[in-house]
Amino acid sequence: MSSLLSEKDLNDFISPGLACVKPAEPIEKGEKQEGDLEVGKESNDMGKVSISLQDCLACSGCITSSEEILLSQQSHTVFLEAWKNLARDTALVVSIPPQCRLSLAHYYDMSLESFDKSFLTLMKEKFGARYIVGTQIGRNITVNQTNKLLTERKSLSSSKKPALCAVCPGFVLYAEKTKPELVPYLLDVKSPQQITGALLKKAIPNIYHLTIMPCFDKKLEASRKDGEGEVDCVITPREFATMLQEQDLKLTDFLTSTDETVLKQSCSPPGWDISVHWASNEGSASGGYAYQYILHQKSLHPGSCISTITGKNSDLKEFRLMDVSNENVIASSSELYGFRNIQNMVRKLTSSGSASRNIKVLRKRATTSSNNGSSFGSAVDPSKTDFIEVMACPGGCINGGGLLNGEANSSRRRALAKSLELEYGKVIPKVSCSDHPRDDSTYKYKFSAIEKSQDVLTVGNTW
Known part of the structure; x- marks a missing residue:
């Protein structure tokens, strides 16, 4: 594997399968004269196949793309x-979310303020970036x-519940390619990555949008047909650090005294x-x-907790919005990270999840805390909430x-991810x-189950 990816880094616990709908084809070595026929002389030479990320998104052979194609x-x-x-009339614009800023600041042993100043100066002076932005405006819209x-x-009683957050491309690909019954549960609102790109492309003509994201699967998200053109290139903090090394650049050399x-x-x-x-x-x-x-629902129900x-x-x-007068649940949502928990969720949401569970054991394992100190003493069950924030990586995007x-x-x-998460909350x-300017534009995905090919051998597939 490459120096950027290794087996221990693939922490969503899912490996690519062996099947691919775009196999190599024999090379034709030249035209034979009509009538000439050589029995048993079929060519064993295979042509080099060009596989795009669009091919990977449309193929059910793997959960995600191979690292070679991604990189x-x-x-x-x-x-x-x-x-x-870049053409002279094309401007470079860079976006970066807070998780990546914290990770890079920790890697370079810098405070967040020092990293931000160094990063901005580097991208502006060395790479000529016209604009460099955070992703919170896009996240606000998401x-x-x-x-809403x-x-x-x-x-609506007809809506599939719980609704599943679709900002994690690793989980979305898992649903589209292997669990089509989950597709109706997916919310079609685009992620901050894509909305940030759409806002930039709308506001500034002729730009090349580079974004730095915490997950390799974000590369596939940028290649979806329903988000095409919003992001031109996705790299990770690991690739950013590798790029500086290859360019013989030291981030600390770009630390400036200019006010942040x-x-x-x-x-x-x-x-x-x-x-x-x-x-x-x-x-x-x-x-x-x-x-x-839950905060939004609380604003609609004064006096709730x-x-x-x-x-x-x-x-x-799990978060529950409670009616203080009778302790009824008004609204609920949950955070669910990692494929071990995702697989448990899938079993509950699909027909394979009909096995009975020992409620007493679950309640014993669960611990309850409340903003107002009250205890409701019931177990966490994301499948019964209104909405689930699903992330493929254990620990979420900070990992x-x-x-x-x-x-x-x-x-x-x-432990390091937990430390960064605590720092995330503080700094x-x-x-x-x-609190953001109103944007009435619609930013939506078009999800659909990807049919499995019947023309390929799926031996060794790890689904």
Whole structure:
């Protein structure tokens, strides 16, 4: 495997299958004269096949793409080549979310402020970036459109419940390619990555949009037909660090004494508030979508209170909005990370999940805490909530496979991810998702189950 990816980094526990709908074909070595026939002389030479990320998205042979295809079409080398050949009238624009900023700051042993200043100066002076932005404006739109859609679905008895968050491309691909029965549960609101790209492309003509994301599967998300053109290239913090090494650049050399606010303002597009797009919001380090839904419902039900319930492992959490007068549940949502928990969820949402569970054992495992100190004493069951914030990586996006977590031991990796999550809550300024300019545009995916090919051998498939 490449130096950027290794087996221990694939922490969604799913490996590619052997089947592929685009096999190699024999090379024709030349025209034979009519009538000539050589029995048993078929060519064994196989032609080199060009497989695009679009091919991978449309193929059911693998859960995700192979690393070779990912890195050949969405990588730092692809970016460098495109950057060197940018037309004069094309501007480079860069976006980066808070998880990647924290990971890179930790890797370079810098404070977040020092990293931000160095990163902005590097991208502006070395690579000539015209604008460099955070992704919170895009996330605000994702959160608000998610809350609006969930509120509408809550009143419809015909809607599939629980609704499943679709900002994690690893989980979306898993659903589309292997669990078609989950597709109706998916919310079709686009992720902050894609909405940020759409906003930039709409506001600034002729740009090349590079984004730095915590997960390799974000490369596939940028290649979806329903998001084509919103992001030109996706690289991870690991690739960013590799790029600097290959270019013989030291990030610390670009640390400037310029005031951080002044620097961020100079790198922001017109109308982009730095106090918003460089910030984050309340909730998890994966976007806080579950908690933001409960906050939205709380604003619609004055006098209600939020109960937070921890599940049987650290990757399960449930939020319940309670009516104080009678302790009835008004609304509920949950955070569910990692494929071990996802597979348990799938069993409950599909026909294969009919096995009875020992409720007493589940209740004994669950611990309950509430914002107002009350205990409701019931087990976490995401399948019974209104909405699930699903992420493929254990620990969520703060533990993404593209982040710079060099710990070989899995427990140490999780410890570092937990440390970054705590720092995320402390050092990233928080804004209200409702405090942003109104955007009536629709940012939606078009999900569909991908049919499995009947023409390929699926021996060894790890689904």
